[in-house]
Amino acid sequence: MAAPSRNTCGLTERSVRERVPPLLNDLYQFTMAYAYWRAGRHQEPAVFELFFRDNPFGGGFSLFAGLHDCLLFLRSFRFSDEDVEFLRSVLPPATDPAFxxxxxxxxCSGVTVRSVPEGTVVFARVPLMEVAGPLAVVQLLETSLLCLVNYASLVCSNAARFRLAAGPRRRLLEMGLRRAQGPDGGLTASRYTHIGGFDLTSxxxxxxxxxxxxxxxxxxxxVTSFNSLEEVWPQTLAAANGDPEPVDVISLTKGWLSRVCELLGAEPEKxxxxxxxAFLSYAVAYPQNFLPVIDSYSVGCGLLNFCAVALTLCELGHRPVGVRLDSGDLCKQSVDVRRVFRLCSEHFSIPAFDSLIIVGTNNISxxxxxxxNKKVKGVNVMVGxxxxxxxxxKQPSLGCVYKLVEVRGRPRMKISEDPEKSTVPGRKAVYRLVDMIHSLFSGVHQRLHKRRVYPHRHS
Incomplete structure (x- = not known):
């Protein structure tokens, strides 16, 4: 069952303020800020770039995500009296009180951000965000911005890879909250997998x-909480056509069960x-949204019970939705279940059975x-x-970094014994070069204030 979307921009902004206060930071950001302030350098104009060094999951791209949260964080960045008192307690006692x-x-009123749009395909070592402003302030932003971008971009990119594996038409349901790294990880995953291509969330x-x-x-x-049909209540259901006389669904379902077992050569006593x-009780509660899990005991048994209840609903003018498979060989089971649906549709002249969906949710990678997707082409399977x-x-972190590239208009560079960690100095403009058929074939970094070499290829 799916619920409609709603616009909650104000709630989103409040959520970011609550999750990412200015103290969600590394201590050394504050010690550096104090040293800048003590040296009188805290107001010097500085520029940092946020980027990652290698494309994730051994692939050729990433999706940039987290920008909206970053902007909300910058908008709400402000220290309370309580924040300042705590910092006073953890910084060295000799810290000047004026700090x-x-x-x-x-x-962050003096901070400016240049960025690629959220959801954009991006590549290694390309600046995702450029953060410019007073040196002490933009230094203090490092950890929080990385926290907001790293996982968001990683899980968004992972979702895009699942979407590519599934193809453009198969519906995808994100249902990872119970497996996520904490409540905030679960919320972040739900939001950015949606941007990455998932249709729904649990x-x-x-x-x-x-x-x-x-x-x-x-x-x-x-399913396992029920023992017998005596536990079904109410035991009647009104027809969808508005007939006020309720129907005994237990008797009706038993009749359909006998017919389904006869059609499929199954033994009703098993x-x-x-x-x-359980299925009948749920169907009475949700006659237009009946979609049970059918492998609590065995798929064969669950499928027979589903068909009996679903045919009962159809006879009363209601429309069942489908089934969920949560164990075993999903490819084989999906094909077998679809075959039974088609057989019931043809034998009992119930067209609605042709449009029943199958939801697969068995630890899918x-x-x-x-x-x-390869084996069940043409079978209507939604994947959770x-x-x-x-x-x-496959990869626990994207590895985004936040590096100083300019102070007082002068380029700055980190030179490391590890060449991979060396940085490219100065502010940059990034160009993507496309060929005559609009396929990307190269990228160019250029000093920001140089004359544009490729004025029609800017992204």
């Missing part, structure tokens, strides 16, 4: 804060009554999704992904 007054009046709070459509089915616990009761998506199993 704390300086911090209390600090904001995370209700993410739907509330960010307007992402939410969806869900049922857990195995609901059916798990508790599972049938990028590789298994690509395999599923959790662990491998939100934890970015």
């Amino acid at each position: 704390f007054q300086f911090l209390r009046g600090l904001d 995370n209700v709070q993410a739907g509330f804060l960010f307007g992402i459509p939410v969806a869900g089915t049922m857990a195995h616990s609901y 059916i798990r009554e508790g599972e049938l009761a 990028e590789q298994s999704l690509a395999e599923l 992904v959790g662990t491998h998506l939100v934890t970015c199993t």
Whole structure:
């Protein structure tokens, strides 16, 4: 079942302020800021660039994400009296008290940001953000900006890879909240996997804060909590055509179960009554949104029970949605389930069975999704992904860095014994070169204030 999106910009801004206060920072940012201030350099104009050194997941690109949160963070950046008092307690006792007054009046009104648009395909060593402003202030921003960009861009890029593996039409559901690294990790994952190409999330709070459509089915616990049909209540359901006389759904479902078992050559006495009761109870509660998990005991048994309940709903004019598979060989099971749906549709003349969906959610990785997409082409399977998506199993960090490139208009460079860690000095303009068929074939970095060599290739 899916819920509609909503616009909650104000809630989003408040959420960022609560999650990323100015004290969410490394201590050495404050000690450096004090040293700048003590030396009288805190107001010197400086420029930092944020970038990553290698494309993630062994691939050829990343998606840039986190910009919106960064801008909200900069807008709300301000130290409270309580913040300043805590800093007074952790910085060395000899720290000049006037420095704390300086911090209390600090904001980002003098900071400017140049950036590629959020969601843009980006590459290694290309500046994602350029942050310019007073030296002490832009130094203090480093850790928080990296925190906001690193995971957001990584999980967004991971989502894009899942989308590429799935193809453009298959619906993707993010359902990783319970496996995420904490509540904030779960919210960040839900938001940026949506930007990366996922259609839905199971995370209700993410739907509330960010307007992402939410969806869900049922857990195995609901199925296994039932023992018999006596637990189904109410035992009647009204037809969708408005007939006020409710129908005994237990008798109707038993009749359909016998017909389905006969069609498929199954033995009715081997059916798990508790599972049938769970499905029927859920269908009575959600006659237009019936989508149960069918492998709590076995897919074969669950499929028979689903078909019986779904055919009951169809007879009453309601429209079941489909089934969820959560274990075993999803490729084979999806094909087998679809075959049974088509057989029921043809044999019982129920066209709605042709449009039933199958949701696969068995610890799906990028590789298994690509395999599923290859083997079940033409089968309407929606995929739910959790662990491998939100934890970015193949690579735990994007490795973004925030490096000084200019002070007082003079380029600055870090030269390291490790060539990979050396930086390119100065502010830059970035150009992408495309060929006659609009395929990207190269990129160029140029000093920002030089005459543009490729004025029509700027991105």
